[in-house]
Amino acid sequence: MISKSDNRAISKWRVIFFFMCLILMIFAARPLISADRIITRTAVESNNVYVGESFLMQITVMGSTDAKRPNLDGLEGFDVEFAGGSNNSSQSVSIVNGSFSRTVKKEYVFTYKLTPLRAGVLRIPSFTIEVGGKNLKTNALAINVGDPEETEDFKLRLRLSRKSCYVGEPVILSVVWYLRQDVNSFHVTAPFLENPDFDIEKPEVVIDKRKNYFRVPIGGEEFIALKSNGTLEGKNYTTLEFELALIPKRSGLFAISKFIVSCETGGGLGGDGFFDDFFSRGLRSRERKRKFVVPSNSPTLSVKELPEEGRPVDFSGYVGEYRISASASPTEVDVGDPITLIITLQGSDYMENLTLPPLGELEEFSKNFKIPSERAAGVVKDGKKIFTQTIRAKNHSVTRIPPIRFVSFDTAKERYFTVESDPIPITVNSTRTVTASDAEGLDRAPEGSVLEHWRDGIAYNYRGDAVMARMDYGFGSLMYHRWSILLIGFPPALFVILLVGSIVVRSRNADPLARRARGSGKILRRKLTVLVKEKNLKREVLCGRILEALKEYLGSKLRRAGSALTSEEIKNKLEKRGISPELIESLLSIIAVCEHGRYAGATAAGENDSGSLIDRTKDIAVRLDKKL
Numbered sequence: 001m002i003s004k005s006d007n008r009a010i011s012k013w014r015v016i017f018f019f020m021c022l023i024l025m026i027f028a029a030r031p032l033i034s035a036d037r038i039i040t041r042t043a044v045e046s047n048n049v050y051v052g053e054s055f056l057m058q059i060t061v062m063g064s065t066d067a068k069r070p071n072l073d074g075l076e077g078f079d080v081e082f083a084g085g086s087n088n089s090s091q092s093v094s095i096v097n098g099s100f101s102r103t104v105k106k107e108y109v110f111t112y113k114l115t116p117l118r119a120g121v122l123r124i125p126s127f128t129i130e131v132g133g134k135n136l137k138t139n140a141l142a143i144n145v146g147d148p149e150e151t152e153d154f155k156l157r158l159r160l161s162r163k164s165c166y167v168g169e170p171v172i173l174s175v176v177w178y179l180r181q182d183v184n185s186f187h188v189t190a191p192f193l194e195n196p197d198f199d200i201e202k203p204e205v206v207i208d209k210r211k212n213y214f215r216v217p218i219g220g221e222e223f224i225a226l227k228s229n230g231t232l233e234g235k236n237y238t239t240l241e242f243e244l245a246l247i248p249k250r251s252g253l254f255a256i257s258k259f260i261v262s263c264e265t266g267g268g269l270g271g272d273g274f275f276d277d278f279f280s281r282g283l284r285s286r287e288r289k290r291k292f293v294v295p296s297n298s299p300t301l302s303v304k305e306l307p308e309e310g311r312p313v314d315f316s317g318y319v320g321e322y323r324i325s326a327s328a329s330p331t332e333v334d335v336g337d338p339i340t341l342i343i344t345l346q347g348s349d350y351m352e353n354l355t356l357p358p359l360g361e362l363e364e365f366s367k368n369f370k371i372p373s374e375r376a377a378g379v380v381k382d383g384k385k386i387f388t389q390t391i392r393a394k395n396h397s398v399t400r401i402p403p404i405r406f407v408s409f410d411t412a413k414e415r416y417f418t419v420e421s422d423p424i425p426i427t428v429n430s431t432r433t434v435t436a437s438d439a440e441g442l443d444r445a446p447e448g449s450v451l452e453h454w455r456d457g458i459a460y461n462y463r464g465d466a467v468m469a470r471m472d473y474g475f476g477s478l479m480y481h482r483w484s485i486l487l488i489g490f491p492p493a494l495f496v497i498l499l500v501g502s503i504v505v506r507s508r509n510a511d512p513l514a515r516r517a518r519g520s521g522k523i524l525r526r527k528l529t530v531l532v533k534e535k536n537l538k539r540e541v542l543c544g545r546i547l548e549a550l551k552e553y554l555g556s557k558l559r560r561a562g563s564a565l566t567s568e569e570i571k572n573k574l575e576k577r578g579i580s581p582e583l584i585e586s587l588l589s590i591i592a593v594c595e596h597g598r599y600a601g602a603t604a605a606g607e608n609d610s611g612s613l614i615d616r617t618k619d620i621a622v623r624l625d626k627k628l
Helices: 005-030 365-369 436-440 482-509 513-532 537-559 567-576 581-603 610-627
Strands: 041-044 049-050 055-062 077-088 089-094 101-103 107-116 120-124 130-132 134-137 139-147 155-160 162-167 171-179 185-189 197-202 211-216 221-232 235-248 250-253 261-265 290-295 300-304 323-329 333-334 338-346 380-382 384-393 405-410 415-420 428-429
Touching: 139 155, 155 261, 155 290, 171 221, 185 415, 211 235, 211 333, 235 300, 323 415, 380 415, 513 537, 513 610, 537 567, 537 610, 567 581, 581 610
Parallel strands: 049 139, 162 300, 333 428
Antiparallel strands: 041 055, 055 107, 077 107, 089 101, 120 139, 130 134, 155 171, 171 235, 185 261, 197 235, 211 221, 221 235, 250 300, 261 290, 323 338, 338 384, 380 384, 405 415
16 A cells, blocks of 8 residues: 555656656757758848839848858949848747647848839849858849839929039039928938049038028938928928039030939828928828839039140149148258148138149259158148148258149139249258267367277377366266266256156057047036036027037047038947947937937927936946947
8 A cells, every 4th residue: 555655756756757858858859940951032122112212122041140241243223231130040949739849940131221223124133142151042033113203292303503514613413302291201312423423522511500400311421401491383392402512524414313302201190200390380190101202303514625725734624713822841951851841722612632733743842852752632621721741852052942833724714824822931951971079079089190009998099188087077076066966867867757758648649539539428428417407498409419419429439520420320330349239229319319309499209308318318328438
């Protein structure tokens, strides 16, 4: 007969045995999906799109995560932007009617944003992708791309400041978007900006705080657009307008290819819209989201070749009326000493591509000065382009730095125009050979005779007063005078102090950007603390100051000009620094809120969340300081 205690022991061992079998069966279960079977698949959001309408394409590798990013050079007719890769692998265990199985899913996805550049049937070809050392092929796709059409609510117009110009003469292209509906998001495509026959520059925008502005990203650039009101074809519109300068490189008749804007409207009640304050400050009606793809017109520009008649030999191809000046420092040197020559050009609004006149090709310069083969790139500042060049005088007969000629074509007067800088007087001293007597500090060498070997040393061979020892100034005699000791010891001590000081200063100044980055967090928090104390700030002012302080902080950390940083650039640089996606998203959301509040003003969501926004910004800065 089995007792109760024996029954409990048997039940206990049955439970232990059951769980041991369960564990063994789980680990022994074979995966249902084998890692050896690898499949690739290409898929798109839509096979029917318009020119300029962006869509996502994903290349998925199933069965492995060891995949290299494919080369998409064979993809023609699209603007391609890599949107990142993600590991979507997973693992699961299931028990059905006592049967155990383990499912392993290995998957890696490459995502791209494609923007079609022309209408028709565009093919996405099969790509080669390397997976685990093997080359696999993806499937091909066909995309039907239609021509965009403008509507009564959305129109896009391009206007040129003139219909004809000369090669090298800037022409302003105005881009005006006419709207009669609220817009949640938009994307502008401008293939013309990649035209190799033109240099594209952004005119400087003077911000008027009484007006509203928006950032318009196109490719890798951002343009500042002014929001206003306008009339087109007898109808009133809200307008968004920005400008860019076209500088043609060659003559011919050019059609400015169409700009295309794709936008999205609708989607619920107010507060979501990117341009919420365009028409009303109340709630929008609930409506489904709609996409619009709107093309612009295509104006024509006639570019004339510069005339051959009267063209100087040293003409460098620049157009406009310029002034040139030069300064040098120092103006008194020895032969071979460096002279810093500063050349300043001004007169044009667009001087990024302006280069320094080739000084080595000027006769007086090449004859009298040694000039480095590399030419200074120059810096544009306050409407001037400043070049800094080092030159060295070859001989002591040089008395001046000669004038510097600059030749340009004046389109208003239609003639070539030459300007010169004023000559700069300089003094060049001849150099003198340093003798052994100079090095020893002797006025003249002592009289000597034919050298003879003698046990008293080489001094035996010299005669005269110059070889007599000055016993009153010997080192032993100096030790008896404390002022002499102080006089001797002071220079070395001063030298050591100055040396240590210079090392400290150099180490601090060796990388000023690093020092600036270290203190940027404190500066940001101090500015945010000031904002907390300031009461009754308007929403747009508060958001503008937070955004300015935050971008200045990021510029210091990322060693870039903060005002020029875009959200995409911030994301890419922080990802390279190893910042977590969650922290980057939090930062970008603050930037988006600030930009929205700065430009949309009181219509931005969160009228009374100023303190919360400042606290979030402080928290982000503290977390970034620990990582950067």
